[in-house]
Amino acid sequence: MADRFGDSLKGTQNAPRTPKKDSGVLVIGLGRFGSSIAATLDRLGQDVLAVERNPELVAQWAGRIALVEADAANPEALEQLGAREFPVAVVGVGSYxxxxxxITGNLVDIGIPQIWSKAISNEHARILQRIGAHHVVLPEADAGARVAHLVSGKLLDYIEVEDGFTIVKMRPPKETQGFTLAQSKVRERYGVTVIGVKSPGIDFVYATPDTRLSTNDLIIVSGHADLLERFAARP
Structure with missing residues (x-):
C-alpha cells in the first residue's frame, strides 16, 4: 500500500481490503470519534480508508481497517493518497x-462533494462552516442535549432531526391507554404523531387510526421538540 500512495506515506500491513475510492469514505483522524465512524462503516461493508498521523494510533488500528499514516494537513499528502477521488470525507480531528x-480547507480545495467535520465548540463549528464544510458535528454537545432530554422526563430515546423536528421513544400517557389513536386524538390534542408501536412479544408495527395503545407498549412519536416534551410529561 505504501507504493500505491507514494514514498511520503506509510501504509499499514494486512489491511482488511483496499477501498474503492470512487464510492468510499475517507476518514481523517482515529481518535474516539473518527475510529468509531471508520470501524462502524467497515463493519457495515462500506469502503473506508482512514488517515492518521499518530504512529501509536496507526499501530493500534493496523490490520483492522484500511489505513495510511500521513499528515492530512499537508495538501501534498492528500494528493498522493488520492483523496480527491473520494465522494465523502470525515474530519475526526477536533481537539487541534x-x-x-x-484539513477541512484542504478537502474543500480539492473539491470533495461531502465533507463532515467534527467541532468542539460553536465558534469552531462556525469556522468550519465558513470555510466550506458541508456538515459540522458537535458530538459532545449533541450527546449532552440528548441525555438531558432523557434524564429530565419520560423519554426513552430522543433524536432531533432538524429545525426542532424530533423523534422520540416513550411509554403512552395514561389518558391514551386503552384507546385507539382515533379515539384519543393524539395529533389533534397534542400536535404530535404516533409513528409506530411496539407491544411486548409482538413485532414493531406502523401506527394507524385503529391502533390501540396499552400500558406496556413502547411508542415512536414525531413532532416539534417542545410539543413532544409536553406530551411525554402527561401522567
Missing part, C-alpha cells in the same frame, strides 16, 4: 483547531 481547519 488549527489542524481541523487546515
Amino acid at each position: 483547531l488549527e489542524a481541523s481547519v487546515l
